[in-house]
């Protein structure tokens with residue numbers, strides 16, 4: 316019955332939120348501190364020598380990217396670590412033996428993780444106000460890119476958690492794939508300033524589209540067409556969601 | 572009505588282990604049923620498939636007539652399972668574990684809180700409700716698993732080796748509790764490799780060996796098969812053995828032989844006979860593992 320699945324969904328989301336709130340010194344505080352250091356070092360010390368980028372101060376330019384970075388990595392790491400640890404302790408069996416359906420398992424973990432991403436992103440944004448005066452060009456666009464990016468990387472985290480067999484497996488993707496893509500995703504620079512080769516290569520980095528779409532919501536400019544950005548984002552969310560459901564149905568990494 | 576109906580169930584693990592081979596088994600609603608088998612026989616695999624933790628390779632399973640694939644949610648709601656090994660989130664508090672589990676079964680939070688109180692009290696864990704699971708003793712963890720399995724009021728309770736590593740006192744408490752549940756109409760399926768437990772507790776049993784059900788009967792009939800019990804006699808010398816040939820003794824050593832006797836009273840007669848023929852008995856011991864013996868008898872049938 317649908318109402319029962321909704322209760323199961325709320326149970327998972329609630330458990331996820333309670334978890335990251337309870338250990339907030341590990342889940343909420345560190346990204347806020349890291350991003351504040353970026354504001355201080357890049358924005359204040361170095362940014363004062365760079366001057367303006369596309370008509371805004373360098374500090375203002377990097378705010379959306381840094382917020383987006385924290386949304387992405389917090390959503391991802393929340394789901395991958397929570398899901399893997401429930402697999403590791405085998406408490407995931409509580410879900411597997413229950414009447415919760417696969418799409419609810421997926422939705423519960425993903426929304427739970429996305430909520431942490433949004434929470435951290437919002438905190439980082441408020442910290443940025445200490446350094447620069449925020450401009451909001453279009454709130455709807457900001458919300459759209461923030462939520463869909465959070466969902467996308469929560470899904471990616473879930474897939475990582477499903478496949479992970481040992482603790483090393485949950486740090487591989489964040490360290491060796493996610494971080495480089497984020498740093499090369501136009502958080503700290505406009506790709507217009509890159510040589511043509513690197514500009515072209517950057518176009519294959521999905522994070523570039525998220526950072527630019529998100530930044531568009533603040534300042535109304537972007538390195539890429541934001542409708543393309545939005546479509547790419549929606550496309551990735553739907554495909555990863557479908558793939559995730561397929562893995563859950565097959566029992567990959569969960570059932571023997 | 573059948574609580575469990577398993578048809579042609581086969582399981583081949585990824586490493587090609589054939590854990591279950593075309594198993595057929597029906598368990599009636601209201602039964603107190605034992606699945607009896609040695610380690611590695613396939614008991615946990617069977618339970619895993621019924622409860623959704625192991626993917627089956629082939630076959631069908633119905634729980635109170637619900638197909639576990641097609642009516643998965645209805646089937647799952649009928650079942651409460653107590654796994655062989657602890658599987659708690661070690662940082663979660665006892666009552667939270669139960670409330671969450673109830674939520675996964677679609678039970679509204681306020682109702683889940685009430686249900687968790689009822690089952691925690693029934694299993695004597697109410698004082699420990701705010702303790703995180705890793706701080707509980709082994710026996711308490713076992714009881715917490717039972718209360719978790721019952722939090723959504725299942726009609727079928729499955730316990731995988733519930734007495735493994737449980738002390739005698741708790742074991743008796745557990746048996747009493749399970750008996751009461753069964754009287755209230757809950758069907759119980761448990762696995763064990765102790766024949767004695769089955770004898771005391773269960774009405775029906777199936778015996779599983781190498782992934783196949785080799786016998787399924789009333790426990791009382793199964794125990795009949797054990798009427799013959801083997802004994803090992805150590806004697807000073809074997810000179811009179813010819814004269815007790817009608818008991819078919821088989822020589823094991825220079826002064827050791829084995830006989831199979833009816834449990835009722837044949838042992839007494841036999842000992843008298845041995846004395847009569849002038850053999851001096853040094854030692855008598857019942858032979859080994861009764862479950863193994865039962866297997867042999869079934870195979871011989």
Ligand SMILES: Nc1ncnc2c1ncn2[C@@H]1O[C@H](COP(=O)(O)OP(=O)(O)O)[C@@H](O)[C@H]1O
Nearest residue numbers: 571584586588590609610611612613614615616
């Ligand atoms: N995850 C697994 N992968 C491969 N083989 C397994 C797995 N789990 C169990 N087996 C094998 O399947 C057989 C049945 O095991 P199991 O169902 O655990 O038996 P029991 O519970 O009766 O002791 C054994 O040979 C065991 O080694």
Ligand SMILES: [Mg+2]
Nearest residue numbers: 614615655732
């Ligand atoms: Mg087992």
